[in-house]
Each structure stands twice: as C-alpha cells, then as structure tokens.
Amino acid sequence: MKDRNQELTPMLAQYHYFKNEYSDCLLFFRLGDFYELFYEDAVVGSKELNLVLTSRPAGKGRERIPMCGVPYHSADNYIKRLVQRGFKIAICEQVEDASQAKSIVKREVVRVITPGTYFEKDTAGFACIYRKGKFYYLAYLNLSIGDFVGARVKTEELLDFLSKFNIKELLIKEGEEPPSAVIKTLSVFITKLDDEFFEEGVELLRKAFDIHSARALGFDEEEFLIPLGAAYRYAKLTQKGFTPFIKKPKPFQDEGFVRIDLKVRRGLELLESIEGRKDHSLFGVLDMTLTGMGRRRLKFHILNPFRNVDRISKVQEAVEELVQNREKRCRLREILSGMADLERLVSRISANMATPRDILHLKNTLYKVEDLREEIGSLGSGLFKDMVVNLESLKSIADEIDRVLVDEPPIHVKEGGLIKAGVDGFLDELRFVRDNTRKLLKEYEKKLRKETGISSLKVGYNKVMGYYIEVTKPNLKYVPEHFRRRQTLTNAERFITEELSRLEEKILSAQSRINDIEYELFVQLREKINGELEKVGRNAQIVGEIDYIQALAEVADKKGWVKPEVNDEFCIEIEEGKHPVIEAFTRSYVPNDTFINEESFIHLITGPNMAGKSSYIRQVALIVLLAHMGSFVPAKRAKIGSVDAIYTRIGSGDILALGVSTFMNEMLDVASMLLNATDRSLIILDEIGRGTSTYDGIAITKALTEFISRRIGARTLLATHFLELTELEGKVRGVKNYHMAVSEEGSGVVFLYTLLPGKAEGSFGIEVARMAGLPEELINRAKEILLSFEDKSLPLLEETFKRSEKSITEAELDAIIEDVLSIDVANTTPLQALLKLAELKEKIIRVREGR
Ligand SMILES: Nc1ncnc2c1ncn2[C@@H]1O[C@H](COP(=O)(O)OP(=O)(O)OP(=O)(O)O)[C@@H](O)[C@H]1O
Numbered sequence: 001m002k003d004r005n006q007e008l009t010p011m012l013a014q015y016h017y018f019k020n021e022y023s024d025c026l027l028f029f030r031l032g033d034f035y036e037l038f039y040e041d042a043v044v045g046s047k048e049l050n051l052v053l054t055s056r057p058a059g060k061g062r063e064r065i066p067m068c069g070v071p072y073h074s075a076d077n078y079i080k081r082l083v084q085r086g087f088k089i090a091i092c093e094q095v096e097d098a099s100q101a102k103s104i105v106k107r108e109v110v111r112v113i114t115p116g117t118y119f120e121k122d123t124a125g126f127a128c129i130y131r132k133g134k135f136y137y138l139a140y141l142n143l144s145i146g147d148f149v150g151a152r153v154k155t156e157e158l159l160d161f162l163s164k165f166n167i168k169e170l171l172i173k174e175g176e177e178p179p180s181a182v183i184k185t186l187s188v189f190i191t192k193l194d195d196e197f198f199e200e201g202v203e204l205l206r207k208a209f210d211i212h213s214a215r216a217l218g219f220d221e222e223e224f225l226i227p228l229g230a231a232y233r234y235a236k237l238t239q240k241g242f243t244p245f246i247k248k249p250k251p252f253q254d255e256g257f258v259r260i261d262l263k264v265r266r267g268l269e270l271l272e273s274i275e276g277r278k279d280h281s282l283f284g285v286l287d288m289t290l291t292g293m294g295r296r297r298l299k300f301h302i303l304n305p306f307r308n309v310d311r312i313s314k315v316q317e318a319v320e321e322l323v324q325n326r327e328k329r330c331r332l333r334e335i336l337s338g339m340a341d342l343e344r345l346v347s348r349i350s351a352n353m354a355t356p357r358d359i360l361h362l363k364n365t366l367y368k369v370e371d372l373r374e375e376i377g378s379l380g381s382g383l384f385k386d387m388v389v390n391l392e393s394l395k396s397i398a399d400e401i402d403r404v405l406v407d408e409p410p411i412h413v414k415e416g417g418l419i420k421a422g423v424d425g426f427l428d429e430l431r432f433v434r435d436n437t438r439k440l441l442k443e444y445e446k447k448l449r450k451e452t453g454i455s456s457l458k459v460g461y462n463k464v465m466g467y468y469i470e471v472t473k474p475n476l477k478y479v480p481e482h483f484r485r486r487q488t489l490t491n492a493e494r495f496i497t498e499e500l501s502r503l504e505e506k507i508l509s510a511q512s513r514i515n516d517i518e519y520e521l522f523v524q525l526r527e528k529i530n531g532e533l534e535k536v537g538r539n540a541q542i543v544g545e546i547d548y549i550q551a552l553a554e555v556a557d558k559k560g561w562v563k564p565e566v567n568d569e570f571c572i573e574i575e576e577g578k579h580p581v582i583e584a585f586t587r588s589y590v591p592n593d594t595f596i597n598e599e600s601f602i603h604l605i606t607g608p609n610m611a612g613k614s615s616y617i618r619q620v621a622l623i624v625l626l627a628h629m630g631s632f633v634p635a636k637r638a639k640i641g642s643v644d645a646i647y648t649r650i651g652s653g654d655i656l657a658l659g660v661s662t663f664m665n666e667m668l669d670v671a672s673m674l675l676n677a678t679d680r681s682l683i684i685l686d687e688i689g690r691g692t693s694t695y696d697g698i699a700i701t702k703a704l705t706e707f708i709s710r711r712i713g714a715r716t717l718l719a720t721h722f723l724e725l726t727e728l729e730g731k732v733r734g735v736k737n738y739h740m741a742v743s744e745e746g747s748g749v750v751f752l753y754t755l756l757p758g759k760a761e762g763s764f765g766i767e768v769a770r771m772a773g774l775p776e777e778l779i780n781r782a783k784e785i786l787l788s789f790e791d792k793s794l795p796l797l798e799e800t801f802k803r804s805e806k807s808i809t810e811a812e813l814d815a816i817i818e819d820v821l822s823i824d825v826a827n828t829t830p831l832q833a834l835l836k837l838a839e840l841k842e843k844i845i846r847v848r849e850g851r
Contacts, residue, residue, distance in 0.1 A: 115168040127171070201234075244346075290551075335372055346537050350530060372391065592754065684716075
C-alpha cells in the first residue's frame with residue numbers, strides 16, 4: 001500500500017510524525033519565526049486565541065489544510081492562555097540551523113507544557129495521587145520553586161489536603177477516577193498515566209535521589225514512592241531534560257500545625273472573600289510582604305498556623321522586636337523590596353531557562369542577602385540569631401556574575417552584548433575588529449603604501465568582491481608578487497592578499513563569532529551558578545521567613561494590634577477584639593470582649609438579623625488563628641489557650657458544585673467535625689439547622705450543643721436565631737448565653753454591635769426587612785401573621801421542647817453507656833448480641849417516654 005505521507009510535503013510528513021507522538025497535545029511546530037498549528041489544532045488555536053485561520057497546500061493533489069500561527073518571540077502569552085484553559089502543548093523546535101540543513105530542517109519536541117508543569121509565569125504545581133485501601137498516597141511538586149512533598153491522607157480528607165496547595169493538574173492511574181469533589185472544587189486538569197509509568201517512575205526516583213527505600217527520605221511506607229516517582233517522571237518527561245531544580249522529596253509535616261480545612265478557609269475568607277476579592281480577605285489585610293518568597297510563606301501560615309506554643313512565642317518575639325524597632329524594620333523593608341524571587345530564579349536557572357536579566361537579578365539579590373545578614377545580625381531575637389547562622393553568604397557567586405556579566409544585559413542570550421570586557425582575550429580582540437573596521441583597513445592601507453611606495457593605493461570594499469586593493473595603471477609596476485589580481489578596470493586593477501583575506505574573514509564573521517563566544521561564556525557562568533543552587537534555595541527560605549515576620553510587624557504597628565499571650569491553658573480571653581478584615585473597611589467597628597473558660601466554653605449568641613453575630617464569631621476565630629501564626633491581634637489584650645484545630649460551619653463556605661443540598665452539606669460538615677474535634681479545638685457554628693424545618697433545626701442544634709458539651713468539650717461559639725436554645729444555659733455544662741445588643745428607637749431598631757450576656761429579646765426580622773425597603777403593605781401583613789403565630793404556634797413549640805426535655809438526662813445516658821461498655825464483645829454470640837440490642841432499645845424507649 002502506498003504510504004499516504006509520501007504524498008505530503010516533506011515538512012508536513014515530519015509534522016505528522018510528531019503529532020502522532022504527541023496526539024494529546026496541541027503541536028506548536030516551529031517554522032522560521034513562527035510556531036504554526038495545523039489541522040484540528042489550528043481550528044482550536046484560532047478559536048481560543050482569536051487568530052486568523054488560513055490554509056496551506058498539503059502536497060500534490062491534496063486539499064489545502066487549515067493553519068494558524070503565532071510569532072515565536074511572543075509565544076509565551078499565547079501558551080499561557082491555552083494552558084490556563086487546560087490544553088497541553090508540545091513545542092516542536094528546529095534543532096539545526098535552517099541554512100545548514102541538507103534537506104528538511106531537523107526538528108524535535110523540546111518541551112511539553114501542561115497546566116501543572118508550566119512555571120514561567122505562574123506559581124503552579126501538580127499532584128499525583130495513588131489510592132490504596134482507605135488512604136491516598138500523594139505527591140505534590142511545584143516546578144517553579146522546586147518544592148516536592150509526599151503525604152498520606154484518608155480518602156475523605158483528600159480534598160482538604162489538596163486545597164492547601166495551588167494545584168493546576170492532577171495525575172492519576174489509568175482506570176481510576178479521582179473523587180468528583182476534587183475536580184469540581186479545585187477545577188484541576190486530570191492526566192491519566194498507565195501502570196508502567198508509575199513503576200518506572202519509582203525506579204527513576206530511586207536513582208535520582210540515590211535511595212533504596214522510602215525510609216531514606218523519611219517516609220514510613222514504600223507506597224509513598226509510587227506517586228512521588230510518577231510525579232518526578234512526569235516532570236522529567238514534560239521538561240525534556242531541562243528539568244528545573246527539584247528538592248529532595250520530604251514528608252509533609254502536618255502535625256506541627258493547627259488544622260485548617262477547606263471549609264474554614266472559605267468560611268473565614270482566609271485567602272479571598274466569598275466574592276473572590278483578595279483585598280477583603282485575611283491575606284489581603286496581612287499582605288505587607290515584599291517578596292514572592294514572603295508572600296508564599298504568609299499564605300502557607302494562614303492555612304497552617306503553628307500548633308506549638310514555644311514555636312509561636314519565638315515568632316512573636318521576632319515580630320515584637322521589629323514592631324518596636326521601626327528603624328530596623330524600615331531598613332529591612334528597603335532591602336527586601338528590591339529582591340527577586342530566589343526560589344523561582346533557582347528553577348529557571350536549573351532548567352537552563354534563565355535569561356541574562358534573571359542572572360543579573362540573582363546577582364543583585366545575592367548582594368542584598370549580604371545586607372540582610374548584616375541587619376539581622378544586629379537583632380536580638382532567637383529566631384533572627386538562628387537565621388544569621390543559616391543564611392549562607394553567596395557573595396562569591398554574586399562577584400563572579402559581576403565579573404562576567406554586563407550591568408545592563410539584553411533579554412536574549414544569543415544576541416551578544418552580555419559579557420564584560422576583559423573576561424576573554426579572544427572576545428575582546430573580535431570586538432575590537434568589529435568596532436574598528438575602518439581604522440584597521442586604513443592602517444593596512446597605510447602599511448601597504450609604505451611597503452610598495454604607491455601613495456595612491458587604496459583599500460576598498462564592494463558587495464560583489466568584498467575587500468580589495470586598488471592600484472592605478474601607472475603604478476602597476478610597483479605591485480609586489482604576493483598581490484593576486486582580482487579585477488581589471490579601465491584605469492586601475494584590483495588585488496587581494498592573504499593578509500587582507502584573513503582580515504576580511506575576521507571582520508565579516510566577527511559579530512556572529514562574538515555572539516557564539518558570549519553565549520558560551522554565559523552558559524559557563526550559568527553552570528557555575530548551578531552548582532550552588534541548593535544554597536540559594538535554602539537562603540530563599542530564610543528570606544521568605546524574614547519577609548513574613550517583617551510583614552506581621554508592619555501590620556501590627558500600622559494597625560495598633562497587640563501581642564497576644566498564647567499558652568496551653570483552656571481559656572480564650574479577648575478584650576476589645578475586632579474583626580481584622582471588617583475593621584479595615586468599616587470606619588467605626590465596635591469592639592467586643594470574649595471570655596471563654598472551663599465553666600463557660602459554649603457561647604450561644606442570639607440577636608436579630610444584621611446585629612453582628614456572624615462577624616463576632618468569625619472575629620474570635622480569626623484572632624485565635626492570628627495568634628497561632630505568631631502575629632499580633634486586633635484587640636486591647638488577648639490571652640489565647642492554644643487550639644489543635646479550628647472548625648467552622650458557616651453557610652457561605654458551602655461547595656455548592658458538589659450537588660448536595662445546603663442542609664445535607666451542613667450535616668456532612670457537622671458529622672466530620674464531631675468525628676475529629678477534640679477538647680483543644682475551636683468550633684464556630686453559624687446558624688446551624690436553618691436549612692430544615694424549624695422543629696428539626698432546633699432539635700438538632702440542641703442535641704449538637706449537648707453533644708459538644710458532654711462528649712467533646714471543645715470551645716464553641718454558636719450564633720443562632722433559635723431563642724429556644726438559650727434554655728440550655730444552666731442545664732448543660734459550659735453553655736452561656738450572649739446576645740448582640742440593639743436599641744429600639746421610635747419605630748425602628750438601631751444596631752449597637754455590642755455583645756452582652758443573656759439572651760436576645762425577639763428577632764426583629766420584619767424590622768430588617770423594612771429597613772431593606774420591602775413595601776409597607778407587605779411589612780404590615782407580615783406583622784399580622786407574626787402576631788397570629790405568637791398566639792398559636794408558640795405553645796406548640798414549647799410543647800415540643802417540653803417533650804424533648806423529657807428525653808434523656810445525663811445520668812440516664814451514662815447508665816446506658818455503662819451498659820454498652822460492659823458488653824464483652826469477644827465472647828458474645830450473634831444471637832446474644834441481637835438480644836442485647838433489643839434490650840438496649842427497649843431501655844431507651846422507656847427512658848424517653850418517662851416510664
Ligand atoms: N462590631 C461591629 N461594628 C460595626 N459594624 C459591624 C460589627 N459587626 C458587624 N457589623 C456590620 O453589620 C453587618 C451585619 O453583621 P453580621 O452579618 O455579622 O450580622 P448577623 O447578626 O450575623 O446577621 P444575620 O443573622 O442576618 O446573618 C456586617 O456587614 C458589618 O458590616
């Protein structure tokens with residue numbers, strides 16, 4: 001059979017070869033100064049990038065094929081747009097000089113760009129997951145900063161865990177499906193890889209990091225190597241040998257941090273507000289960092305606050321020192337503000353993607369590291385002292401860059417103008433030739449005139465002949481033998497000499513040779529730097545930490561926040577606390593106090609709509625979180641007993657895409673909270689139970705409050721409209737009522753935003769509706785209906801609760817628990833178990849009915 005490709009033009013035949021190999025990618029095929037897309041790729045590309053779709057002949061007797069293209073020097077922006085939309089791109093480059101090519105120019109795919117591995121413009125990363133039993137083993141790899149971690153999480157915790165990272169792509173085994181919540185919530189691009197890929201990945205990883213077992217990396221099971229290996233192999237495969245610096249994989253340390261899950265992150269608007277605004281989030285308020293390294297660290301600690309009290313006080317001490325020493329802080333800010341992102345530079349340099357300007361930034365930043373060391377060295381806090389020891393001097397690299405690279409290098413590496421004079425003798429010579437052509441020729445002319453005695457001898461140039469020596473006819477008799485005749489004119493003859501040929505060659509090739517030599521010297525410099533990248537990476541971490549601390553100090557000083565006392569007690573005492581974000585955007589935020597202790601640790605906060613309940617409970621959670629970050633807090637005084645986790649159930653944190661109703665969502669959250677919370681946790685509940693009937697809602701919230709009090713003992717703030725709950729004060733251990741005060745003035749209600757002990761009087765819902773501008777007629781009718789409810793329905797409600805009061809007392813419940821605990825499960829037959837179950841059920845029914 002005739003090969004169809006033979007009928008294609010040779011170039012398109014080559015295209016087909018690569019497109020077959022990279023069928024899941026859009027193939028960017030380099031043709032001169034353009035990357036061209038053909039066939040379907042061209043149709044997709046033109047649509048996504050708004051490019052003109054043209055066509056070209058495909059070969060003899062064939063129809064024209066669609067095509068579109070982008071200029072290579074501006075391809076980055078197009079690539080970025082496509083990658084952000086989830087496309088994979090294979091870059092197929094010309095790998096030989098087109099002018100040297102004997103037939104069709106040689107091409108190769110030099111990189112595959114996927115959403116998770118594209119790191120030029122974004123800090124993106126990808127994860128690889130491997131499921132075994134109840135667990136997921138996972139690897140996270142960020143190519144822009146080289147971070148590489150492994151972890152093991154329970155199936156149901158996968159989403160929370162992944163959401164800690166900025167993941168654009170998820171690798172998974174062929175045949176397995178990732179949890180739909182992960183895809184919907186994180187909107188990641190899924191890449192499936194076969195078993196073999198995973199197996200070979202492990203081998204590659206072992207070799208790359210020279211390890212025999214996962215233990216060598218600090219992991220306790222070999223399974224960790226499976227996703228780590230696949231992630232590593234994927235990085236290698238997509239970067240085609242130009243893999244950026246990847247740090248040794250290490251276990252993700254979760255234990256040292258307060259647990260903050262995805263719901264808390266959304267509910268408390270930690271990184272962005274519900275409307276997606278960064279400036280209206282905790283991060284927005286705290287972000288006084290000046291470097292990418294500091295910004296990343298800030299985000300990390302917002303999601304991973306410190307758990308350990310000693311660690312917190314170390315950070316606090318450093319922050320406090322910078323709050324007090326404003327001059328020093330200003331100096332640090334001055335140094336930091338001009339620093340490049342060392343972590344990203346490390347990646348670009350190790351992937352051989354660094355431009356001369358990147359190297360220049362590295363030099364300047366390394367000199368600034370020296371300045372930082374000096375400044376930090378004069379500070380007294382323990383943390384700063386540790387930093388000085390760990391911050392390595394890389395001045396020798398900076399000096400080497402300074403010796404070799406010019407002070408204002410061009411963007412591109414191959415255009416020359418990179419290397420300083422004096423670095424390389426031959427380069428200097430070539431430059432002299434290039435810059436002094438006229439002078440050299442004049443000198444040569446002078447020399448020949450002297451040698452031959454022909455004073456009219458001229459050295460000239462034309463495009464056809466190149467350089468020549470011209471002698472007028474009368475002087476031809478003086479021409480020496482080594483002059484070779486080139487051309488005869490009417491009045492003169494033109495010659496060439498060996499020496500002039502050499503000079504010509506030197507002059508004509510000078511620029512391209514200069515460029516080659518400069519490139520070579522630049523590559524050598526890059527290689528020298530490569531050898532020190534680990535040190536640069538370590539320094540980057542410390543710079544990030546300094547930036548983090550100065551940012552907290554800057555915020556604290558600018559906003560007049562105070563240092564909280566953080567200890568291992570149970571209490572939370574906040575005097576005149578404020579919501580850190582609302583405070584920043586409200587002119588007169590009313591501060592409130594919080595006093596939680598062993599006697600009063602479940603606070604029920606009632607009050608009308610709009611009275612400030614939600615803001616208050618979030619404020620407490622945020623102050624506790626800030627305190628664990630080592631930050632100062634918006635309050636007059638604060639004493640925070642440390643927490644192991646913050647849990648929130650706040651409606652706005654719902655992940656609606658999951659296809660579960662609001663109420664079901666709420667119950668799922670509560671269930672997982674009850675499973676994980678301990679007596680060291682902080683629980684924030686906002687209007688639990690409002691997504692179902694009032695009776696069910698009240699019943700569930702009451703039962704939940706009892707459960708938290710009896711079984712968990714966690715510090716809890718619960719905002720509710722169910723005034724019926726306030727009956728629990730005095731009956732259930734730890735429960736205390738508070739309300740947000742309002743005053744009724746004339747016909748309206750005025751919100752005071754002050755938290756007072758005791759329960760609220762009424763809910764004023766209709767009043768709020770009136771303030772929102774609902775028609776007067778509707779408001780009056782609502783008042784009538786409300787009055788009729790108050791006549792009839794309340795007794796009904798009270799009745800319900802009288803009945804529910806009759807339910808189980810603490811003593812009765814303890815008796816039942818004792819009964820269950822006394823069962824010797826190992827020695828119970830199935831029949832005995834069933835009988836026991838029936839007996840227990842009967843007992844519970846009797847207790848509930850008061851029999
Ligand atoms: N302490 C405060 N000082 C000043 N303004 C406040 C304070 N607390 C809340 N507010 C303002 O009041 C508005 C309503 O607050 P919030 O949503 O907390 O009320 P709520 O009682 O939870 O209302 P609802 O029951 O309707 O959810 C907020 O948008 C905020 O701007």
